[in-house]
Amino acid sequence: MSTITTAGPASAGPASAGTGPLRTVDPAAAVARTRPRTTITEIVSQTLIMAWRALKKMRRNPEQFFDVTLQPLLFTAMFAYIFGGAISGNVHSYLPLLIPGIVAQTVLTTCMSTGVQLREDMEKGVFDRFKALPMARIAPLAGPMVADLVRYLIAAGLTFMMGVIIGYRPGGGVLGVLGAIVLAIFTGWALAWIFTFIGTIAKSARAVQGISMLILFPLTFLSNAFVPVTTLPGWLADFVKINPVSHLVSATRALANQGVVTREAGWTLLAGLVVIAVFAPLSVRSYRRHM
Amino acid sequence: MTATAAVDAAGLVKTFGKLRAVDGIDLQVSQGEIFGVLGPNGAGKTTALRMLATLLPIDAGQAWIFGVDVTREPHRVRQLIGITGQYASVDEDLTATENLWMFGRLQGLRSADARASAKRLLAQFDLEEAADKPIAQFSGGMRRRLDLAASLITRPPLIFLDEPTTGLDPRTRGQMWDTIRGLVTEGCTVLLTTQYLDEADQLAGRIAVIDRGRKVAEGTPDELKASVGNSTLQVQLAGGADQELARQVVRKIAGAEPVLTPESGRMNVPLDTADRAADVLIGFRQSGVAITSVSVDKPTLDEVFFAITGHGADAEDDPVPAGIGVSGAGAGHETVLEVQ
Numbered sequence: 001m002s003t004i005t006t007a008g009p010a011s012a013g014p015a016s017a018g019t020g021p022l023r024t025v026d027p028a029a030a031v032a033r034t035r036p037r038t039t040i041t042e043i044v045s046q047t048l049i050m051a052w053r054a055l056k057k058m059r060r061n062p063e064q065f066f067d068v069t070l071q072p073l074l075f076t077a078m079f080a081y082i083f084g085g086a087i088s089g090n091v092h093s094y095l096p097l098l099i100p101g102i103v104a105q106t107v108l109t110t111c112m113s114t115g116v117q118l119r120e121d122m123e124k125g126v127f128d129r130f131k132a133l134p135m136a137r138i139a140p141l142a143g144p145m146v147a148d149l150v151r152y153l154i155a156a157g158l159t160f161m162m163g164v165i166i167g168y169r170p171g172g173g174v175l176g177v178l179g180a181i182v183l184a185i186f187t188g189w190a191l192a193w194i195f196t197f198i199g200t201i202a203k204s205a206r207a208v209q210g211i212s213m214l215i216l217f218p219l220t221f222l223s224n225a226f227v228p229v230t231t232l233p234g235w236l237a238d239f240v241k242i243n244p245v246s247h248l249v250s251a252t253r254a255l256a257n258q259g260v261v262t263r264e265a266g267w268t269l270l271a272g273l274v275v276i277a278v279f280a281p282l283s284v285r286s287y288r289r290h291m
Numbered sequence: 292m293t294a295t296a297a298v299d300a301a302g303l304v305k306t307f308g309k310l311r312a313v314d315g316i317d318l319q320v321s322q323g324e325i326f327g328v329l330g331p332n333g334a335g336k337t338t339a340l341r342m343l344a345t346l347l348p349i350d351a352g353q354a355w356i357f358g359v360d361v362t363r364e365p366h367r368v369r370q371l372i373g374i375t376g377q378y379a380s381v382d383e384d385l386t387a388t389e390n391l392w393m394f395g396r397l398q399g400l401r402s403a404d405a406r407a408s409a410k411r412l413l414a415q416f417d418l419e420e421a422a423d424k425p426i427a428q429f430s431g432g433m434r435r436r437l438d439l440a441a442s443l444i445t446r447p448p449l450i451f452l453d454e455p456t457t458g459l460d461p462r463t464r465g466q467m468w469d470t471i472r473g474l475v476t477e478g479c480t481v482l483l484t485t486q487y488l489d490e491a492d493q494l495a496g497r498i499a500v501i502d503r504g505r506k507v508a509e510g511t512p513d514e515l516k517a518s519v520g521n522s523t524l525q526v527q528l529a530g531g532a533d534q535e536l537a538r539q540v541v542r543k544i545a546g547a548e549p550v551l552t553p554e555s556g557r558m559n560v561p562l563d564t565a566d567r568a569a570d571v572l573i574g575f576r577q578s579g580v581a582i583t584s585v586s587v588d589k590p591t592l593d594e595v596f597f598a599i600t601g602h603g604a605d606a607e608d609d610p611v612p613a614g615i616g617v618s619g620a621g622a623g624h625e626t627v628l629e630v631q
Contacts, residue, residue: 132369134398
């Protein structure tokens, strides 16, 4: 390190802290340099750094990918061969109904692990340091969720791939399927904020798992994900129609099978945005209070 | 000195349910000093420190770091402090370099600067060989050093160290002490907590003794030790020895009040100098007090505690019943020891 680099610390701002090992610390200057809050640029950059951290961790703990790899492969084959004949007469004609349903289901299950992993992570010592750093409170929550986009992509992609292997021929073509995948990823990401919130309020990772299961099972099975709504009793059909998962499934089906964007897609996007608007601030508040 | 105090806290309070973990603590730490907060486990040291470091909300009282209000502007305070806790707060799944790079980036360093600063700190803390190993393979001492390095990335003017050497072997402990002294020569202020009197003695210019959430004494290490004598004579009286007579002998010769445990016949005598031990022993022989063993030691934290609070340092397990009785005695001693 040369002494020349320390000549202009005033202009370099906080970034100059990395240079000049023997420069003495000047408290008054440090106080003058402090800024009252984080800027939008800082929030974005800190979130991306936290996403980088989450991706590193995923690469070093590949067992975290079991749920997004095995589940789509296993469930797609299992449901197709078990329910195919009973619901649609044969496996082949059941696939256009089933595959979008499985996509919705796996994406939702993936959201759940977002909450569980956040809770586990928050119990580690490194979170103490995140809290003591002058960083945006939303970054440690949003960062892992950005990294989780990879998981949603794998889950949705593998489900379609498995479907194609066992004979599914999506009528919407490549664009339709891509649209369906993007919609599913967005919805999964939005709904993950609910589970992130549960992650910040629950006492343990196990509790997060328990609460999440209670929410997830009714949402996915009391929807049109696996069966046509017409086969259901009236009261159940009513619930299924308002269940947001049904909207996601219908929108995904329309995209993948017909290649059209329906009103259902609009409802799904809107529901996703509402969930983010409500649960992102709640999560940050709860995380902040957790100090 | 006109400079603002590095730490200025008035009447800090933290309650957890019924327990007042921190019960009205005042602290003033000047710029450039090492200030020690000494106390047993559960005394409230860590809680007080976490409040000052914005990690715990302050229930009552106020605190300023270099004049910045901790409650009102925590974000600015966080730009002025580094904190290293009892448990390493680094990421287990990342390597040492990745950890330092990440913490540097999170604090606004550009990627290249963060890498340079990581490299410099790893060299400074003798961790270059382990730079690319995952933390899971690190020894306790290496973790602690990396943790301290992570607190120094942006060279904050105030460093909080929560029991920096607890659990370290003596050699690593000595290295950590040197590092802490080095921080101050660079212009940092250090506020450290410790359970060890010798650590506070070695490092701190001033010490506050905390017990059951209250400050019971404050002063320089010398002032503190003078309150218990510079060394302690420990005597095991023989069974059937006249304990009252022994007590009188000590009072007459050492001019100090011994601490006697009647059931076991153990007696601790605070001494100004170790030389006086011989006088006391001769006194015992002349008055016919039989003893079975003798040792002379430096005062322990336990004795400082006993002298200041009237109870031992390890008695914090049942804070409620004993606490009521001694808090008054502690406050009485404080007036004797308080420097200002």
